[in-house]
Structures are given as structure tokens and as C-alpha cells.
Amino acid sequence: MKCDVVIYDITQNADQIDEAQWAVSALYEEMDQFSGPKMFILVSTIMTWTMTKPADKDNPEIPFTEEHYRRRKAHPNFHDHIGLEKLVVKLGKTFSTYVVASGLQYGMGEHIFHLFFKMSWLGEVSQVPIFGDGSNIIPTIHINDLAGIIQNIIDHKPKSQYFVAVDDSKNTMEDIIKAVTLVLGPGKTQNVSKEEIYLTRDLMQTDIDSLLVNLCIEATYLKENFNIQWVSETGMVENIEQITEEYKQTRGLLPLRICILGPPAVGKSTIAERICKHYKLHHVKLKETITETLENLVSVESCVGMEDEENDQSEAQEFLDTLKENMNQNGGRLDDQYVIRIMRDKLRTKPCMNQGFVLDGFPKTYEQAKELFTGDEEPEDLQSKHEKKIIPEFVFFVDATDVFLKTRVLNLPETAVEGTSYTPEQFLRRLANFRERNVEDETLLNYFEDLEIHPEHLGNVKGITSNDDSEYLLIIEKVCKKVGKPKNYGIVLEEVEEGERRQAEQQLKERAAQRAEAERREEEEAQQRDKCWGEWNQQLVEVRRQEHDLLESQSELLRNYLMKDVMPTLTQGLIECCRIRPDDPIDFLAEYLLKNNPEG
Numbered sequence: 001m002k003c004d005v006v007i008y009d010i011t012q013n014a015d016q017i018d019e020a021q022w023a024v025s026a027l028y029e030e031m032d033q034f035s036g037p038k039m040f041i042l043v044s045t046i047m048t049w050t051m052t053k054p055a056d057k058d059n060p061e062i063p064f065t066e067e068h069y070r071r072r073k074a075h076p077n078f079h080d081h082i083g084l085e086k087l088v089v090k091l092g093k094t095f096s097t098y099v100v101a102s103g104l105q106y107g108m109g110e111h112i113f114h115l116f117f118k119m120s121w122l123g124e125v126s127q128v129p130i131f132g133d134g135s136n137i138i139p140t141i142h143i144n145d146l147a148g149i150i151q152n153i154i155d156h157k158p159k160s161q162y163f164v165a166v167d168d169s170k171n172t173m174e175d176i177i178k179a180v181t182l183v184l185g186p187g188k189t190q191n192v193s194k195e196e197i198y199l200t201r202d203l204m205q206t207d208i209d210s211l212l213v214n215l216c217i218e219a220t221y222l223k224e225n226f227n228i229q230w231v232s233e234t235g236m237v238e239n240i241e242q243i244t245e246e247y248k249q250t251r252g253l254l255p256l257r258i259c260i261l262g263p264p265a266v267g268k269s270t271i272a273e274r275i276c277k278h279y280k281l282h283h284v285k286l287k288e289t290i291t292e293t294l295e296n297l298v299s300v301e302s303c304v305g306m307e308d309e310e311n312d313q314s315e316a317q318e319f320l321d322t323l324k325e326n327m328n329q330n331g332g333r334l335d336d337q338y339v340i341r342i343m344r345d346k347l348r349t350k351p352c353m354n355q356g357f358v359l360d361g362f363p364k365t366y367e368q369a370k371e372l373f374t375g376d377e378e379p380e381d382l383q384s385k386h387e388k389k390i391i392p393e394f395v396f397f398v399d400a401t402d403v404f405l406k407t408r409v410l411n412l413p414e415t416a417v418e419g420t421s422y423t424p425e426q427f428l429r430r431l432a433n434f435r436e437r438n439v440e441d442e443t444l445l446n447y448f449e450d451l452e453i454h455p456e457h458l459g460n461v462k463g464i465t466s467n468d469d470s471e472y473l474l475i476i477e478k479v480c481k482k483v484g485k486p487k488n489y490g491i492v493l494e495e496v497e498e499g500e501r502r503q504a505e506q507q508l509k510e511r512a513a514q515r516a517e518a519e520r521r522e523e524e525e526a527q528q529r530d531k532c533w534g535e536w537n538q539q540l541v542e543v544r545r546q547e548h549d550l551l552e553s554q555s556e557l558l559r560n561y562l563m564k565d566v567m568p569t570l571t572q573g574l575i576e577c578c579r580i581r582p583d584d585p586i587d588f589l590a591e592y593l594l595k596n597n598p599e600g
Contacts, residue, residue: 004036005154009043010081011102012111014206017080021087028091039096039157040088041150046101046139046166047206048074048082050213063216069101069162077209085162092161098153102146103139103166103217104210106236107243108250112210113236115202116177117247118489120185123351128181132194134174136214139166142232142243152226164219169235173211179240184247185350254487255356256281258479259392261444262361264430265409265422266400266461267472272360274476279486282357284346290334293342294323340371347372347390355488359392364434366442394483395448395455398475405431456482569596 006027008020024040031038051073054060064072074082088097110117119128149165178189197208222228232239248254256279260268269285276283300316326334334342347357363369373391409417409427417423421430437443445455458475573592582588 003038005039005041007041007043007150010084011043011045011105014080017084021084024088024091024097028094031095037096039098039154040091041098041100041153042084042088043100043102043146043150044081044085045078045210046103046164046215046217047078047210047213048072048085048101049217050075050078050215061216063218064164065218065220066160066162066164067220069164075209075213077206089161096157098158098161098163100146100149100153100163100165103141104213105143105146106140107142107144107232108246110243110247112207113176113180115200116180117184117244118202120181120183120350121248121253121354122489123185123354126186127188127190128177128185129192129196130174130177130189131192131197131211132173133191134177135172136212137170137172137216138176138211138213139215139217140169140171140176140236141165141167142239144231145228145233148228148230149222149226152222152228156226158221158225160221163221164217165222166217166219167230167235168218168233169237170216171235171237175237179237180244183240183244184354187350251489252487253354253489255353256483256487257356257359257390257392257394258483259359259395259448260361260398261395261455262398263400263405263434264361264427265405266398268361268398270472271396271398271475271479272358274472275358275479275483278476278480279356279483280488281355282352283360284343284352284357284362285360286339286343286362289346290339290342293345294320297323336368336371340368344372344387344390353389363444365437366440366444366447369444369447391451392448392453394479395445395453396458396479396482397445397455398458399460401460402431402435569593572596 006023008016008023010016010020020042024042027038027040049064049072052064052068052071053073054062055064055068055071056062072082085099085101088099091097104112106113116128119125145167146165149163153163174189181187181189194212197203197211200208203211232243236243258275258281260272260275262268269283272283272285275281297316297320300313323334323338326338343362346352347359363372373387406428409422410424412422421427438445448455456478458478461471461475570593573589573596576592577585577589580588
């Protein structure tokens with residue numbers, strides 16, 4: 001074996017225990033075959049300490065240290081872990097073996113704490129759950145600090161074989177979850193029953209046991225003997241900003257900031273909706289954002305909260321009054337300064353900062369863009385002048401001819417135009433203003449060009465009327481090619497199940513609709529048949545009556561003719577035939593009729 005150091009981590013996967021046991025035993029048995037010394041390091045878990053009795057019964061809050069490791073008692077589900085720890089220490093009498101009892105690891109992908117980071121980042125719940133009262137102390141360590149400890153063991157080859165690897169924090173579950181949700185999520189938590197943690201899909205049994213641990217332990221040996229360049233010595237809560245950024249970078253959860261610009265009625269919202277659906281972004285529209293802000297201010301004003309919320313209520317009330325007064329003065333519209341503040345606050349919300357957004361048709365002018373994306377503080381240079389966290393990365397411009405835009409708006413149904421800015425007068429004014437703004441030197445597109453954010457022109461389209469238009473699909477393809485792959489969690493299990501459920505429901509609805517349609521058609525056909533049958537019978541009766549009348553009228557003339565012109569002569573001929581009794585009565589009668597024809 002060429003490796004001088006073998007490291008096994010059994011904290012993430014219990015299946016590694018058997019393999020680690022085989023590896024350390026094989027090293028022990030084959031030690032004489034190696035030309036140089038070998039070192040085996042086992043990264044275990046502090047869960048092998050959870051059932052340890054306090055060193056001082058009168059003061060159970062005194063933390064454990066490495067000195068107590070021989071007295072440690074493991075959690076029932078971690079007996080295999082402690083068994084392997086003891087084996088590794090025992091074999092250390094022959095070659096270098098070390099055990100590192102690691103706290104719950106965080107940093108980079110977060111592992112066991114990922115559930116709370118994910119819930120906060122997604123923002124799908126208004127309150128992140130804390131299981132139980134959250135007062136249990138969770139020993140933790142940053143993954144890079146754990147790596148630094150292992151590196152120190154390799155470098156120093158200490159005599160001690162057992163080490164506790166934890167940071168200096170004594171954070172509780174409540175402390176950690178509140179810190180995560182405050183920086184990454186809604187900022188609110190809710191205590192739920194401890195039993196609810198067992199209903200969480202994303203957690204295995206060992207994860208649940210680890211999160212519910214209540215253990216106060218310190219790493220004294222490391223502090224006294226190792227030279228560690230700590231990344232997070234004070235723990236998760238104190239370094240939550242840095243840890244959150246690591247989490248986003250490691251998992252590729254980077255916000256996408258997109259802006260769609262163009263003249264009114266060109267189809268910006270249709271494009272934005274599809275982009276938001278594809279990339280799971282937030283659709284930010286001016287009118288809806290203002291309405292949402294007013295509703296939120298009203299809800300904050302009406303809430304009866306704790307004393308520390310009174311300031312928020314007072315500020316909300318003051319801002320709401322200011323907005324209402326300004327709208328009353330401007331005929332229901334807001335001045336740019338308030339519009340900019342509302343839109344900036346929207347872009348700074350956690351959902352927009354986490355997943356990203358699509359700005360739909362805003363800002364409209366160079367000055368609005370300058371005000372919206374400029375930081376509050378005076379900058380030292382041009383780059384720092386702009387808020388990098390809210391300024392769009394991608395700007396797309398879609399255009400169409402004025403003739404098409406006017407025709408499209410005029411053809412809109414009255415119900416779609418009512419109460420909007422698409423009435424002929426308003427639309428023509430908006431279109432004229434847009435064209436005027438885009439022939440000046442300082443246009444909106446120039447603003448982004450100055451920041452080296454080069455707008456992508458999507459062409460002069462003929463118009464977008466539905467999601468199935470080939471032109472629409474081509475534009476979406478261009479946007480996706482420019483933006484790249486989504487930077488989110490992708491399709492999660494819940495979405496797959498929801499999609500399957502919706503598909504099943506849709507199939508049931510389609511089948512029910514098909515049955516209903518078939519029954520409706522059958523009923524209509526039956527009614528039509530009955531109606532046609534009745535009409536046909538009526539027509540048949542009428543035709544027969546007309547035929548009868550016609551035959552009657554025609555037969556009357558024949559009868560009159562026969563009685564007047566034929567029957568007298570024929571009767572006389574028959575009488576003569578009877579009197580004379582010719583050999584051929586037929587020829588006789590025919591000859592008689594020819595001779596005695598009344599019409600000559």
C-alpha cells in the first residue's frame with residue numbers, strides 16, 4: 001500500500017463502519033509487510049458521548065472534555081460507532097491510530113442542517129419549524145476546521161489517541177435555526193412537537209438522533225496543542241453570513257436576475273411568465289408590486305404584536321399614510337421616489353435575493369434605473385456605486401412595429417381592456433412616450449451598456465398572442481440559451497408527486513369530460529333523430545295528401561271524358577257486338593269504334 005495515512009469518515013454513512021473495521025484490522029495484520037509507518041484516522045461522531053453521566057452530579061452543566069473519553073456512553077443507535085472507536089484505540093498500541101469525535105458538521109453542503117437551509121432558501125413556509133422547545137445544545141464544527149484538525153494530527157503525530165473536534169459555540173437548536181432563517185428565509189420560526197421530526201422525509205434516523213442531541217462538550221486538547229487556522233471558531237450563529245454564502249456556492253443556488261424591456265403590449269409579460277416558470281424565479285411587475293406593498297402595510301398596521309414590533313407598525317403606518325397622501329395628490333399614481341423605494345424593497349426581499357427575479361417592463365427610464373440600482377451610500381468607484389445584489393445580470397429587449405402594436409390593442413376584448421392602461425388614448429400616449437425615451441442620448445439600454453451589461457435584442461417580433469406561437473417559443477429558446485441552466489434545486493420529490501397527481505387528475509377530468517361529451521352528443525343525436533322523424537312523418541302525410549288530391553283531380557277529368565266521350569260509343573259497340581256475334585269480337589269492336597268515333 002502506497003498511502004501512509006488512511007482516513008475513514010463514519011459520520012455520514014453508517015455503512016462505512018464495517019469497511020473501516022476491515023481496513024484498520026488489515027493494516028494491523030499486515031503492518032510487518034510495510035516498509036514505512038502507517039497512520040489510521042477514524043472520524044467518528046460525538047453521538048458516542050450522549051449517554052455519558054455528568055462528571056459532577058452537583059453541577060451537570062460542566063462540559064465534557066477529552067479527559068472523560070473512557071467514561072463515554074453512546075446513544076443506543078450508535079453502539080457500532082463506539083465499538084469501532086474502541087477497536088481503533090486498542091490497535092494504536094502497535095501503529096498510529098487516532099479517533100476524532102466530530103461535532104455535527106456544517107459548511108459547504110451543510111449535510112445534517114441542510115433541511116433548514118433548504119426550507120429557508122425555498123421560502124415555501126412562512127415559519128421554519130423548531131422541533132421541541134429547541135433548548136438542546138448541539139456540538140458543531142465547520143467542515144474546514146475538521147479538516148484542519150486532521151491535518152494537525154497528521155503533522156504532529158500526538159501521543160493522545162482520542163480527540164474531540166467541536167467549535168467554541170454552545171448553540172442550541174433554536175439558536176441555529178433562527179440564525180439560518182433570519183439570514184436566508186422568512187425570519188420566523190415555530191416550535192412544533194418533537195415527534196413531528198420523525199415525519200420529515202429528508203432526515204434519516206441517525207440525523208434525527210443527532211439533531212435532538214443535548215450535549216455540552218469542549219475540545220481542550222486542540223486549543224492547547226494544535227495550531228489551527230479556524231474558519232468558524234465561534235460557531236454557526238456567529239458566522240452565519242459566511243456559512244450561508246458557502247451553502248449557496250457549493251450547491252449552485254445562485255440567483256438569476258433578469259430584466260425584460262420593450263414597448264407596451266409587445267408581450268413582455270408572456271415572456272416573463274415562461275422564464276419564471278422555467279427558472280423558478282419571481283415575476284416582478286410594477287402594478288402588482290405596489291398593490292402587494294399597500295396590502296402588506298395594511299396587514300402590518302392591523303397586527304397586534306409584541307412590544308418589539310411596535311416600531312415596525314409605526315413605520316408601516318407612517319409609510320402607508322405617505323403613500324396614500326401622494327396617490328390622492330396625483331390621481332392614484334405615485335411619484336418616482338416612492339415607486340423606486342417600493343421596487344427596491346421588493347428586489348431586496350429574501351425570495352428575490354435567493355432564487356432571483358424577472359423585472360417586467362421596469363425601470364422605464366434612464367433616471368429610474370439610476371435611482372433603483374444605485375446604492376444608498378456614496379460610492380468610492382463606479383462599480384461599487386451599484387447594488388450588485390439587485391442589478392440584473394441579463395437584459396432582454398423585445399420590439400414590434402407601431403402598426404402591429406396598435407392593431408393588437410384595438411383587437412383586445414373590452415373586458416381585457418377595462419380598468420387597464422390599454423384604452424386607445426392611454427396606450428397611444430404610453431407608446432409615444434416609450435418611442436420618445438428611446439431616441440435620446442441617455443436611454444435605458446444605454447444605462448446597462450455603461451455598466452457592461454449588454455442588452456440582448458430579441459428582434460422585431462410580429463407579436464406574441466399565445467404560449468404556442470412559434471415566434472414565442474423561438475424567443476424563449478434564445479433567452480434560455482443566453483441565461484443557461486437553472487441554478488436551483490430542480491424538480492424536487494414533492495413536485496414530481498404533485499406533477500403525477502395533477503396528471504392523474506387531468507386524465508380523470510379528460511375521461512369524465514369525454515364521457516360527458518359522448519353522452520351529450522348521443523342525447524343530442526337522439527333528440528335530433530326524434531325531431532327529424534317527426535318532421536319526416538309530417539312531410540310524408542302532407543305528400544300523400546297532395547298526391548291523393550292530385551290523383552283525385554286528374555281522375556275526375558278522365559272519368560268525365562270516359563263518361564261523355566268514350567262510354568256511350570263503347571256501350572253501343574258492345575251492344576252491336578252482342579247482336580251480330582262476329583267471329584272476332586275484338587276486331588269488330590275496334591272497327592266499330594273507329595267508324596263511330598265522336599271526334600271523327
